[in-house]
Amino acid sequence: MHQVEEIKNYFLDLQDRICSKLEQSDGGSSFITDEWQREQGGGGRTRVISNGAVIEKGGVNFSHVFGDSMPASATAHRPELAGRNFQAMGVSLVVHPSNPFVPTSHMNVRFFIAEKEGHDPVWWFGGGFDLTPYYGFEEDCIAWHQNAKNACEPLGDEAYDKYKKWCDEYFYIKHRNEARGIGGLFFDDLNTPNFETAFKFTQSVGDHYTKGIIPIFEKRKNTPFTEKHKAFQKIRRGRYVEFNLVYDRGTLFGLQTGGRTESILMSLPSDVGWEYDHQVEQGSEEEKLINYYLKPRDWV
DSSP, X not given: OTTHHHHHHHHHHHHHHHHHHHHHHHOSOOOEEEEEEOTTSEEEEEEEEESOSSEEEEEEEEEEEEESXXXXXXXXXXXXXXXXXXXXXXXXXXXXXXXXXXXXXXXXXXXXXXXXXXXXXXXXXXXXXEEEOSSOOHHHHHHHHHHHHHHTGGGOHHHHXXXXXXXXXXXXXXXXXXXXXXXXXXXXXXXXXXXXXXXXXXXXXXXXXXXXXXXXXXXXXXXXXXHHHHHHHHHHHXXXXXXXXXXXHHHHHHHHTTOOHHHHGXXXXXXXXXXXXXXXXXXXXXXXXXXXXXXXXXXX
């Protein structure tokens, strides 16, 4: 497929642009770059920022891996991929701010192609972005979802409703019976109506991440906080870890394909906590997060 190099160039440029904008908003630290190769084929460019003025830990990862056979996590989802060689590439990021009033954010965009001699290639795009606040602000939720709706313009208005719902359902911690955050967009297996439109939509999602998160960074990064706020942030980060290690398909795919563990697990926060049978105080801001903000709703 001749467009593979075009997609790769876009992903590398997207990684550069996102890192630059996050550094500007942080104002205290820069990303370090770690280029790596894997024995099974391919490699990547991991960028990590730690102990910044705003960002406690953040990673923006580009990877391009390939192999002769598909892992179980993929063939279980798409049995027609068995016996095909594959390429998978994309940009994946998670940013954990130090201030509890600044939400954690996640974004990824990816492309996958599986080929077999004598058969048409099987390809698709996937990705999305979502927001995980620790303390809720109505205006931030509305702005985040309006930006998500704007990102869907290449596919039309119906795409936002579809991919917003998919995001709410995907980022759900079943064993806790609660959402991970306030959602955003999630899409996968996208190869319609044609390559050009699917790629344009994927680019739009990637480009809209910083349009959504940077204004929230700027608005909340200097908000005063207490040790109580930090303690609750750690508890909620624990939920984030549970989701990524138990349910996230990207994590499972990376580990099952022999991916680079440090890059796959860069999404985990550096300071996290679990408290036995943790309960929030009735009527508190912490209780409002769980019982109001973490309930799927129409923000726009």
